[in-house]
Amino acid sequence: MDQIQAMRVFVRVVEAGNFTRAADSLDLPKGTVTKQIQALEARVRVKLLNRTTRRVTVTPDGAAYYERAARLLNDFDDLEASMVNTQTAPSGRLRLDVGSSMARLIIIPALTEFCERYPDIQIDLGVGDRLVDLISDNVDCVIRGGELSDQSLVARRIGSMNWVTVASPAYLARHGVPQHPSELDTKHQIVAFFSGHTRRMYPLEFQRGDESIEVAGNYRIAANDSNAYTAAVLAGFGIAQLVTAFAQPLIDSGELVEVLPDWTQPPLPIHVVYPPNRHLSAKVRAFVDWAADLFARHPQLQRS
Secondary structure, eight states, rough: OOOHHHHHHHHHHHHHSSSSHHHHHHTEEEEHHHHHHHHHHHHHSOOOOESSSSOEEEEEHHHHEEEEEHHHHHHHHHHHHSSOOEEEEEOOEEEEEEEEHHHHIHHHHHOOOOOOOOHTTTEEEEEEOOOOOTTTTOOOOEEEEEEOOTTTTEEEEEEEEEEEEEEEEHHHHHHOOOOSGGGGGTTOOEEEETTTTOEEEEEEEETTTTTTEEEEOOOEEESSSSSHHHHHHHHHBBBEEEEEHHOOOOOOOSSSOOOTTTTOOOOOEEEEEEEETTTTOOHHHHHHHHHHHHHTTTTSSOOO
16 A cells, blocks of 8 residues: 555545545546545554545544644655756646636636646636635635635735726616616616625625715626626626726727716735645646736736
């Protein structure tokens, strides 16, 4: 038995929560993962995992073993990385997760540049507005807007998202142009956005000087995906707030019209986030530095 490999398999099973997800993330057959765990338990002579048909849970001995094994593997990876020539080109499979509009409008159009610079990195790009669990989903890094809630992760701020309030010309022709945010509760419809994780509806936020207003509004369409949200605004379903960088081309083309220009929404920070045990990965470091440079070059996504 390769003890280090068996430890890696055990740590991945604990983090993934079941054998199937662990096997998929390690590119191993499920049977191999099962045999590795059985061999490891035989070696240490204690039961590390409780198995059910749907999930696995860690025994008290398994929890203690996981903490020390994860730390040892991190130190081992640290040692290996320190021995690798810094000029060696980053390589391997890089698992990313990005919001749908960010991926379509910012990241994917520029990825050719990244791939040409790092030809040995293979990219698995997860796209969606669902918040992923970097550890259990085995994701190397994500780009997300908003304040960070998980302080165990490493985050580098790379930009800001500013907002603009918009509607389609067809909608404004039918309902008129609002002059104050309060009208959105009585005379207008909004396009609503909700969290795919918590199902919470997000209000529209408006600030002007010391005045601050939140509008829940009436809606016919709500979406939890930024591309679908934008499509609903373009289809004339109501007034919405879009990231300025995403909305500006549509405003310039006449497909959307800015309304309530004297009112703003507080900008949201953009971070690239990754687990602390991946901080020395050359491929992750390459992507983080590239993403920071990409956002620094975008006039509407630069840090406030």
